Amino acid sequence: MPRRFAEISFTPSVKATQSHYGSREANLGFEQADDPKNILSERERQFIVARDGFYQATVGENGWPYVQFRGGAPGFLKVLDEQTLGYADFRGNLQYLSIGNLKTNPHISLILMDYANRRRLKIWAQASVIDVQDDPELIARLASPGYQADVERAIILKVEAYDWNCPRHITPRYTETEINERILSPLMARLAALEQENQMLKTASLSPVRQE
Ligand SMILES: Cc1cc2nc3c(=O)[nH]c(=O)nc-3n(C[C@H](O)[C@H](O)[C@H](O)COP(=O)(O)O)c2cc1C
Structure with missing residues (x-):
């Protein structure tokens, strides 16, 4: 049973062009697939x-x-x-x-x-x-x-x-939501943790040195 997309789009001209460029054999796989x-x-x-x-x-x-x-x-x-x-x-x-x-x-x-x-x-x-x-x-x-x-x-x-389709030649691009989720949220969480750590270090360095 052929892939339905090949039945639709492998017109006689397309098949002749596949033969011309030597890919007809390889493309036969689409016409003999189990799943249409x-x-x-x-x-x-x-x-x-x-x-x-x-x-x-x-x-x-x-x-x-x-x-x-x-x-x-x-x-x-x-x-x-x-x-x-x-x-x-x-x-x-x-x-x-x-x-x-x-x-x-x-x-x-x-x-x-x-x-x-x-x-x-x-x-x-x-x-x-x-x-x-x-x-x-x-x-x-x-x-x-x-x-x-x-x-x-x-x-x-x-x-x-x-x-x-295969992923080749697709340049990754991100929506505003994807940028927020993938990049800004982890960065903001890291920034908050560093700010907290910085504050703790500042507080510790300003505390009077204990006299023994
Ligand atoms: C006021 C207005 C102006 C638009 N002008 C354009 C335009 O100049 N070119 C374009 O590709 N789409 C334009 N769009 C978007 C198209 O109208 C929209 O994508 C629509 O679905 C096109 O359908 P059609 O090309 O199938 O007729 C405009 C939309 C609005 C609301």
């Missing part, structure tokens, strides 16, 4: 709900790909079941490029980055667009309480395939 990797396991689900953004590609009816960033509160991309994701789409610059593209072609690709840990996950899916007035309950389920944004619609993604 189209059902999200616990590992992918945990990774997805920890993200605060992702890059999303759609295709216009003229064949041009279009990539846009979607961001929100951590966990705004929700796992509805092991093959379904959903997110609340916010009001933006009113160009509606992604939504317009999805009207003629539901194919969508996401790339989810974890810069701090140098991990990334690619997802292929079929998207459907549901306007707020058509399913307010779904919108309520997808919204992030307290996050400042006007929700215009829900995007539901039926996952067809996923694939993890």
Whole structure:
């Protein structure tokens, strides 16, 4: 059984190119894998709900790909079941490029980055667009309480395939929260301990020398 991502993306032209550059044999492994990797396991689900953004590609009816960033509160991309994701789409610059593209072609690709840990996950899916007035309950389920944004619609993604990339060439980057957790908190704790020690040493050095 082939990896689902290879079934989707190893087009005749891609296979011919693999042959041209001598990697066709190596890539056959993806087409003979035991696990098609189209059902999200616990590992992918945990990774997805920890993200605060992702890059999303759609295709216009003229064949041009279009990539846009979607961001929100951590966990705004929700796992509805092991093959379904959903997110609340916010009001933006009113160009509606992604939504317009999805009207003629539901194919969508996401790339989810974890810069701090140098991990990334690619997802292929079929998207459907549901306007707020058509399913307010779904919108309520997808919204992030307290996050400042006007929700215009829900995007539901039926996952067809996923694939993890290797960490090469991902430069580690840290969010403000990650900097606080990983760097500033331990530094502040160390600083506080040193201040306390310094104070004790000062107090001891200022105490009168005991006369025997
Ligand atoms: C007032 C406003 C202006 C924006 N201007 C831009 C812009 O010039 N370029 C851009 O890439 N995103 C801009 N954005 C963000 C996009 O509107 C947002 O990412 C939206 O989801 C884009 O969706 P689309 O590209 O799929 O149509 C703007 C958002 C707002 C609220």
